[in-house]
Amino acid sequence: MAKNSTADLLMGSPVVRRKEAEKTPSERIADKIYWLLRAAVVANVVMLFFPYFNPARLSGMINRNLSLFSCGVSYQSIVSNFGRAFRQGWVTEGTFHALNLCAALIILAVVVAAAGGCMSLGNRKMKKAGLVVTLISGLMELGAYFWLRQIYVAIVNEATASNRMKNVEPLYPVGINTLYLVLAIIYIVCAVGIFFLIPAPEKSDRFDMEPKFQLFLMMLPIIALAFVFSYLPLYGWRYAFYDYKAGDVLSSENYVGFKWFTQLLQNSATKRDIVTVLKNTLAMSGLGIITSWIPMAFAIFLSEIKNMRFRRFVQTFTTIPNFISWVLVYAIALAIFSTDGFINTMLNSLYGAGHSTNYLMSADHMWLKMLAWGLWKGVGWSAIIYVAAISGIDQGLYEAATVDGAGRFAKMWYITVPELIPTYCVLLLMSIANILSNGMEQYMVFSNSMNRESLQVLDLYVYNLGINSGLIPLSTVIGMVKSVVSVILLFVANSVSKAIRGESIV
Amino acid sequence: MAEITLKKKHETEGGENKSHIKLTTGDIIFNIINYAFFFIFTFTCIFPFYYIFINTISDPTLVTRGAITLIPKGLTLSNYKQMGAVNDLWNSVLITFLRTFLGTALMVVVSSLAGYLVTKREMWHRQFWYRFLVITMYFNAGLIPWYLNMSMLGLTNTFAAYIIPGIVSPYNIILVKTYVESIPAEIEESAFMDGASYWTIYRKIIWPLSKPILATIAIFGAVGQWNSFQDSLILNANSPELYTLQHRLYIYLNSSSNLGAIMSSSTTDVGNLATSLNTKIIQYTISMVTIIPILCVYPFMQRYFEKGLMLGAVKG
Known part of the structure; x- marks a missing residue:
């Protein structure tokens, strides 16, 4: 608290920062125009990543799902379908290299525009410099616009010359290109306009920016990354409403509304799958929840061991499995339980040859086996949090209990357990909130032709359906429902926690 | 009397010296079971790694025959050397x-x-x-x-x-x-x-x-x-x-027993390798290659467990 208020004071003090002069009326108008400029820049940055806004798709042979950004950074992505076209001379590679460069130029222009936008948050001197930067980016984008037209003409000419108009299918996305032209004009006009609205900075001024914007700009790349990788995927939910196969384009033609949602409930094959999958998911999460006290018991009994060296030994080695991947756990399972694994080898050497059961191929008790593997991997690690909690319990409680004649188990049950319950509750609520997400790796590595049926959990099902079978809309629907249910469960768990313990868990 | 035991108990808290406290039969039985349980569980956490490890440093022919169970035999590093051909x-x-x-x-x-x-x-x-x-x-x-x-x-x-x-x-x-x-x-x-x-x-x-x-x-x-x-x-x-x-x-x-799928075709002596290496050995050796870096950083990790705990707690 103190730190921040002091910092605030310091900000205003002349020692640190020169106060900017009062804003002139024309500067206030400039501020309004700035918002238009900044909005244009943000829109332009976002447009880079959306295939719909790709002005560089100048031929029907260029993948529809390519964004301008991909076109700019990867020549290969543009010409992925052009093998034959180049070999037979329908079009020349040079034209498409130019297209790639042109896309890169637009990306560069947008980056420059973004830099100009950031500088608009500074003082007068920085603003003026930023406007020059914006002007440059506007000119670059304008140049790119005309260059794209030329490339289009070149493609048309080449296709006509080789008489392959139908195959090459030259396109000129007029709307999108005009949009880029408009953006370029906005940059240029705004830059020039604002330049005259802002009073000249004093000679002694240095490049400077208010602290709040400095901090924001330092944060901006991080925010942008979080947006792109955590929020942007939500845009993919639209696939749930289309009849989409890889390579298709979403349009009003394949819009199917809630077809996939109803199929989930009506198609008997899908319904059967879903029921099995839900049964597996809930069974395995349920087993996990039922056995969630085991790490706590593990820690309690471990703390009964008074030999510190042995205790440390146990803790060290039971934690290792937590840090290896499920693939390695499966490698271990193979080494121990497969046909030529440890168990069969042992049986053979003890009782003579003939033992070659592959324990991993059986489909019996899969849920319990998965639970056992999960416990083997996780119990040592999960126990650490309880071990730490136990070491924090007031020793006086135990001493008092000893005086009252409490035995070992009485102390465990009446002192240690109640002290650990709050920690346990938090973890339990979290695991209830995560009941639908048990991950796919464990079940994926352990599945084989025998046990596939009982290992298919929701996450794995979505993977198989979407990635392996290519049923993208249906698997998106399932993922959507799962996400929404998970969030609701989290809220419920959180309110339960608030009601019971007066503390939230998120 | 109670005070004295208490004091003694306090002194031995967390220590290894327990000789002053009188153990009842129940305590002894409890301790035996408790120690045995933790010993066995810890053993199951170590043994698989050990088992894979001894199989990778033993003579391949013995490994193929299933002769390596508890101790390595015919020590060799050839299994690791041959991984280059994978x-x-x-x-x-x-x-x-x-x-x-x-x-x-x-x-x-x-x-x-x-x-x-x-x-x-x-x-x-x-x-x-x-x-x-x-x-x-x-x-x-x-x-x-x-x-x-x-x-x-x-x-x-x-x-x-x-x-x-x-x-x-x-x-x-x-x-x-x-x-x-x-x-x-x-x-x-x-x-x-x-x-x-x-x-x-x-x-x-x-x-x-x-x-x-x-x-x-x-x-x-x-x-x-x-x-x-x-x-x-x-x-x-x-x-x-x-x-x-x-x-x-x-x-x-x-890839079960399909050596061809694992060994690169560019190697001229695939045939030779196939005689000395089988899928099992390849799997074990690659597993070891995958585990070793984790085991190498593991000792350094331990002192960060306490802080990492929060990590586990929030992620559930």
Whole structure:
């Protein structure tokens, strides 16, 4: 608290920062125009990543799902379908290299525009410099616009010359290109306009920016990354409403509304799958929840061991499995339980040859086996949090209990357990909130032709359906429902926690 | 009397010397069972690693015959030497090392910067941006939208797919933020008085002072990167040259007894190798290659467990 208020004071003090002069009326108008400029820049940055806004798709042979950004950074992505076209001379590679460069130029222009936008948050001197930067980016984008037209003409000419108009299918996305032209004009006009609205900075001024914007700009790349990788995927939910196969384009033609949602409930094959999958998911999460006290018991009994060296030994080695991947756990399972694994080898050497059961191929008790593997991997690690909690319990409680004649188990049950319950509750609520997400790796590595049926959990099902079978809309629907249910469960768990313990868990 | 026992008990608390306390028969039985249980469980955690290890350093012919169960026989390193002939194995090792190194380094730098910045109240709409980051921990769009998004961004079949999405890790940002808040404010204030910028303060003060927490997130992040398998499986399925070690291991574990699928055809003496190596040995050896780096950093990790605990607790 103190730190921040002091910092605030310091900000205003002349020692640190020169106060900017009062804003002139024309500067206030400039501020309004700035918002238009900044909005244009943000829109332009976002447009880079959306295939719909790709002005560089100048031929029907260029993948529809390519964004301008991909076109700019990867020549290969543009010409992925052009093998034959180049070999037979329908079009020349040079034209498409130019297209790639042109896309890169637009990306560069947008980056420059973004830099100009950031500088608009500074003082007068920085603003003026930023406007020059914006002007440059506007000119670059304008140049790119005309260059794209030329490339289009070149493609048309080449296709006509080789008489392959139908195959090459030259396109000129007029709307999108005009949009880029408009953006370029906005940059240029705004830059020039604002330049005259802002009073000249004093000679002694240095490049400077208010602290709040400095901090924001330092944060901006991080925010942008979080947006792109955590929020942007939500845009993919639209696939749930289309009849989409890889390579298709979403349009009003394949819009199917809630077809996939109803199929989930009506198609008997899908319904059967879903029921099995839900049964597996809930069974395995349920087993996990039922056995969630085991790490706590593990820690309690471990703390009964008074030999510190042995205790440390146990803790060290039971934690290792937590840090290896499920693939390695499966490698271990193979080494121990497969046909030529440890168990069969042992049986053979003890009782003579003939033992070659592959324990991993059986489909019996899969849920319990998965639970056992999960416990083997996780119990040592999960126990650490309880071990730490136990070491924090007031020793006086135990001493008092000893005086009252409490035995070992009485102390465990009446002192240690109640002290650990709050920690346990938090973890339990979290695991209830995560009941639908048990991950796919464990079940994926352990599945084989025998046990596939009982290992298919929701996450794995979505993977198989979407990635392996290519049923993208249906698997998106399932993922959507799962996400929404998970969030609701989290809220419920959180309110339960608030009601019971007066503390939230998120 | 009670006082005396209490005192004694207190003295021995946490110590190894128990000789002064009288044990009842029940105590002895309890202790035997307790020690036995933990001994057996710990054994099951160690033995598989040991078993795989002794099989990789033993004479291949003995391994194939199933003669190696408890002790290694005919010590040799030939199994490891012959891994060079395994298809793309070293390529995967390289890719995995690179992604672990780069991915972790970037994640740590960004987490520490973001963790520092979100403690600054002066930031424009700080609370909003902080929530903006934190919410992403509790919500995700699902596997398929994530995959479609990555392919829309052109990150499928690229090495960058391993690095970029993991750079911003909200949980680690929270950890750093909590830590930075515990650094005395006076240090930063005096730097302000000297006219230091936020960037200088971050570089010269926050970064060095928050090294303990950065070490924690680095080590857990590195293990996560090393073990990560889904991104290779889903995003780079069509680029075998980008498969991570875990993915490669998964493929070899599933390619049963098909040596041809594992050994590179470019090697002239595949026949020779096939006689001395079988799938089992290859699987064991690759498993060992995959485990060894984890076991190497494990001793260093242990002192960060306490801090990493919070990590486990929040992620549930």
